Amino acid sequence: MLIVCWSPVMVEVWNGPGDKKTVEGPSRMPAPIRLRELIRTIRTARTQAEEREMIQKECAAIRSSFREEDNTYRCRNVAKLLYMHMLGYPAHFGQLECLKLIASQKFTDKRIGYLGAMLLLDERQDVHLLMTNCIKNDLNHSTQYVQGLALCTLGCMGSSEMCRDLAGEVEKLLKTSNSYLRKKAALCAVHVIRKVPELMEMFLPATKNLLSEKNHGVLHTSVVLLTEMCERSPDMLAHFRKLVPQLVRILKNLIMSGYSPEHDVSGISDPFLQVRILRLLRILGKGDDDSSEAMNDILAQVATNTETSKNVGNAILYETVLTIMDIKSESGLRVLAINILGRFLLNNDKNIRYVALTSLLKTVQTDHNAVQRHRSTIVDCLKDLDVSIKRRAMELSFALVNGNNIRGMMKELLYFLDSCDPEFKADCASGVFLAAEKYAPSKRWHIDTIMRVLTTAGSYVRDDSVPNLIQLITNSVEMHAYTVQRLYKALLDDISQQPLVQVASWCIGEYGDLLVSGQCEEEEPIQDEVLDVLEGLLVSNLSTPVTRGYALTAIMKLSTRFTSVNRIKKVVSIYGSSIDVELQQRAVEYNALFKKYDHMSGDEWLRVTIDQLLSSVRILSCSYDPNSSVVSLNFHLTRRPLSVCQTFQLQLLSPSSNVVPTLNQGTVTQVIRVLNPQKQQLRMRIKLTYTHKGSAVQDLAEVNNFPPQSWQ
Amino acid sequence: WRRNHRNTSCVIMSNNMQFMLLFSRQGKLRLQKWYVPLSDKEKKKITRELVQTVLARKPKMCSFLEWRDLKIVYKRYASLYFCCAIEDQDNELITLEIIHRYVELLDKYFGSVCELDIIFNFEKAYFILDEFLLGGEAQETSKKNVLKAIEQADLLQEVRYVIKPPWEQ
Numbered sequence: 001m002l003i004v005c006w007s008p009v010m011v012e013v014w015n016g017p018g019d020k021k022t023v024e025g026p027s028r029m030p031a032p033i034r035l036r037e038l039i040r041t042i043r044t045a046r047t048q049a050e051e052r053e054m055i056q057k058e059c060a061a062i063r064s065s066f067r068e069e070d071n072t073y074r075c076r077n078v079a080k081l082l083y084m085h086m087l088g089y090p091a092h093f094g095q096l097e098c099l100k101l102i103a104s105q106k107f108t109d110k111r112i113g114y115l116g117a118m119l120l121l122d123e124r125q126d127v128h129l130l131m132t133n134c135i136k137n138d139l140n141h142s143t144q145y146v147q148g149l150a151l152c153t154l155g156c157m158g159s160s161e162m163c164r165d166l167a168g169e170v171e172k173l174l175k176t177s178n179s180y181l182r183k184k185a186a187l188c189a190v191h192v193i194r195k196v197p198e199l200m201e202m203f204l205p206a207t208k209n210l211l212s213e214k215n216h217g218v219l220h221t222s223v224v225l226l227t228e229m230c231e232r233s234p235d236m237l238a239h240f241r242k243l244v245p246q247l248v249r250i251l252k253n254l255i256m257s258g259y260s261p262e263h264d265v266s267g268i269s270d271p272f273l274q275v276r277i278l279r280l281l282r283i284l285g286k287g288d289d290d291s292s293e294a295m296n297d298i299l300a301q302v303a304t305n306t307e308t309s310k311n312v313g314n315a316i317l318y319e320t321v322l323t324i325m326d327i328k329s330e331s332g333l334r335v336l337a338i339n340i341l342g343r344f345l346l347n348n349d350k351n352i353r354y355v356a357l358t359s360l361l362k363t364v365q366t367d368h369n370a371v372q373r374h375r376s377t378i379v380d381c382l383k384d385l386d387v388s389i390k391r392r393a394m395e396l397s398f399a400l401v402n403g404n405n406i407r408g409m410m411k412e413l414l415y416f417l418d419s420c421d422p423e424f425k426a427d428c429a430s431g432v433f434l435a436a437e438k439y440a441p442s443k444r445w446h447i448d449t450i451m452r453v454l455t456t457a458g459s460y461v462r463d464d465s466v467p468n469l470i471q472l473i474t475n476s477v478e479m480h481a482y483t484v485q486r487l488y489k490a491l492l493d494d495i496s497q498q499p500l501v502q503v504a505s506w507c508i509g510e511y512g513d514l515l516v517s518g519q520c521e522e523e524e525p526i527q528d529e530v531l532d533v534l535e536g537l538l539v540s541n542l543s544t545p546v547t548r549g550y551a552l553t554a555i556m557k558l559s560t561r562f563t564s565v566n567r568i569k570k571v572v573s574i575y576g577s578s579i580d581v582e583l584q585q586r587a588v589e590y591n592a593l594f595k596k597y598d599h600m601s602g603d604e605w606l607r608v609t610i611d612q613l614l615s616s617v618r619i620l621s622c623s624y625d626p627n628s629s630v631v632s633l634n635f636h637l638t639r640r641p642l643s644v645c646q647t648f649q650l651q652l653l654s655p656s657s658n659v660v661p662t663l664n665q666g667t668v669t670q671v672i673r674v675l676n677p678q679k680q681q682l683r684m685r686i687k688l689t690y691t692h693k694g695s696a697v698q699d700l701a702e703v704n705n706f707p708p709q710s711w712q
Numbered sequence: 713w714r715r716n717h718r719n720t721s722c723v724i725m726s727n728n729m730q731f732m733l734l735f736s737r738q739g740k741l742r743l744q745k746w747y748v749p750l751s752d753k754e755k756k757k758i759t760r761e762l763v764q765t766v767l768a769r770k771p772k773m774c775s776f777l778e779w780r781d782l783k784i785v786y787k788r789y790a791s792l793y794f795c796c797a798i799e800d801q802d803n804e805l806i807t808l809e810i811i812h813r814y815v816e817l818l819d820k821y822f823g824s825v826c827e828l829d830i831i832f833n834f835e836k837a838y839f840i841l842d843e844f845l846l847g848g849e850a851q852e853t854s855k856k857n858v859l860k861a862i863e864q865a866d867l868l869q870e871v872r873y874v875i876k877p878p879w880e881q
Contacts, residue, residue: 039831082835123749145864216853220852262855275803385770
């Protein structure tokens with residue numbers, strides 16, 4: 001401790017802002033309360049209000065002190081401010097004071113000042129100029145701990161402008177022989193590069209002998225710097241590939257060297273450095289045969305020799321596995337890596353199981369067969385208590401489903417769907433649908449699986465599943481009777497799950513004739529029973545407006561399939577005055593259809609028109625030839641809901657061809673003559689029936705963009 | 713709220729720790745170190761949400777969770793939660809070791825550290841962290857060296873306050 005004093009007035013001995021010795025300063029006011037005392041006092045507050053009052057009082061005192069430009073206690077006051085800031089109170093009035101502290105010559109001031117800058121300032125504030133100068137001076141200070149503070153602050157919160165201005169200083173320090181500063185400069189350089197990528201080049205010369213350092217701190221931060229540069233620039237990456245042998249050597253030394261107390265963690269030498277080197281090797285080896293070969297042996301060595309009893313060893317193994325999977329490793333090495341992950345899955349430590357599942361998820365596409373070997377362990381993880389593990393196990397399980405294991409896997413996944421948390425149900429349901437679509441061993445299995453999902457997790461099924469399922473059911477022609485029967489039965493049990501109800505309604509509307517005709521295995525319902533169920537959906541509180549729409553449409557469609565048309569007409573006319581606008585519109589239009597085409601109610605054309613309610617074809621372009629009053633349409637297949645319109649008469653001429661060429665090589669055109677005596681706006685709906693890859697497909701289209709001169 | 717200096721032209725993105733939070737079981741913040749530029753408002757929002765999320769975790773759950781587009785690594789030591797946010801490519805297991813190393817440093821410095829030490833000497837907790845990590849990466853992997861540096865810096869805080877004699881002013 002050094003005290004030099006020639007005046008008896010001002011002597012100060014202190015070790016920091018919270019020091020116990022009290023000092024009387026030359027100012028008129030009593031000394032500001034010490035930091036630790038303030039903390040003690042604030043903690044005695046029994047309510048939030050009491051705390052706020054204390055804080056406000058102290059802030060007022062601090063503000064006065066700042067106004068008086070009191071150098072002596074600035075440090076103490078800023079420290080207190082930082083404490084209050086951590087409690088959540090505003091401290092912006094202390095920002096400039098931090099800068100004054102940084103500019104002070106006292107180390108304590110600088111320490112608190114830089115801390116304050118890192119806590120209270122960020123690059124959004126306009127303090128760059130002020131800070132830059134201070135930091136520049138301190139980067140050249142005679143005391144390395146001051147230089148360290150400056151490097152740390154710049155590397156933590158330096159703005160692009162500051163980085164630009166100070167990059168040169170950082171580069172200088174990167175070349176120093178002082179390892180304390182060199183290691184900090186390396187990480188500071190990383191930050192500079194992230195903020196101002198164009199400056200990366202200037203650090204290249206300084207990297208020349210970074211890896212020759214013996215000091216682990218410098219080695220570690222150098223590897224981080226090299227990693228950053230390689231990730232940002234393919235040129236740098238190519239340039240640094242030559243470091244692979246050196247990196248391999250360093251890693252080898254770490255593994256082979258005896259016990260080093262300074263860097264030992266549970267018997268492993270400097271695991272942080274090992275992990276960092278492994279990651280850099282991954283980047284250097286990726287896509288490069290020579291580099292990958294050069295690191296093959298060391299990776300195998302690390303993979304087989306690393307102690308696995310503690311987390312630290314597994315951390316290294318984990319990084320090794322990631323590297324092996326990413327580079328061009330031999331197949332033997334890859335299998336070794338997957339097996340490590342397989343062992344991880346059996347580890348008692350759930351953290352290890354978690355990373356294993358994450359890694360397996362990343363490799364399941366490229367090393368599918370190797371991962372398949374661990375399928376049963378993965379499926380077991382579906383029962384894990386941890387929600388993150390469950391999610392990953394679910395994702396991985398879906399990735400592993402194939403034609404061979406579909407039945408067994410689906411059993412497990414459906415069981416999971418039954419019992420899992422709601423947050424999983426939507427994804428799981430979607431996954432089941434996808435897997436079933438790809439690998440269903442039979443149509444009946446497929447329909448049964450869909451039914452199972454709809455009945456157990458029906459309310460979580462995604463909205464887009466409904467049209468997809470309808471499409472699927474449509475295509476399974478031989479299953480129509482079975483499907484509608486099962487769906488009908490499900491409706492009898494439960495009408496609360498909307499997707500199930502919607503799909504069921506649609507099917508009943510479409511295949512109602514099969515439902516009542518005795519084609520089903522069980523006793524068939526009679527028409528009135530079916531209509532009862534559909535009408536029940538219309539009035540139920542559980543039905544959403546969309547569901548009601550489906551129900552009403554189904555009822556309407558049954559008018560061409562059932563004989564109780566009068567009952568249907570009655571229902572439809574009731575809903576002509578429904579509060580629900582959508583329902584009302586539909587009902588009104590259906591009513592109009594009934595009236596207009598009463599004489600044609602058995603006609604195929606009417607059936608087609610009524611069916612035009614669920615999907616559509618998007619018209620790519622349409623052109624109107626005024627000379628011949630012909631509208632030509634080119635169409636494309638998508639989906640969109642429609643409504644009915646009927647103020648025109650159409651004459652369909654023969655299409656140009658029976659076949660639409662593949663791969664957009666051509667189109668089929670069909671001329672439709674439109675009689676529009678009332679000069680109503682032309683809108684058209686069209687239904688297509690065609691075969692695609694041997695199966696029947698139906699699709700509907702709507703055109704709303706006819707050029708005005710075609711109908712005006 | 714992705715970091716605004718991402719360079720998207722490369723295959724792998726650089727990764728590191730975005731922030732570290734220390735908080736009590738009652739959700740009181742004891743230390744916050746941010747390695748990404750965010751407004752005070754955003755920091756408060758993140759802190760509030762994350763603290764809530766972590767405190768809701770049950771003991772049987774693993775130390776990792778996905779939150780927004782980050783990975784959160786947390787561990788409880790006595791009454792304090794140590795919580796780090798790392799990016800997608802980062803190694804969760806080694807992050808646990810980073811947290812553990814920091815706890816060891818605090819323990820050595822304060823002598824059997826407890827939450828009260830961190831509360832009453834928060835600035836020292838920061839100083840120690842800033843000697844161990846820089847910009848979210850470990851700058852020193854030797855425990856001894858970190859502690860030595862802190863010790864030397866602490867010594868520097870003693871008075872070297874020279875008042876110049878009037879004939880030199």
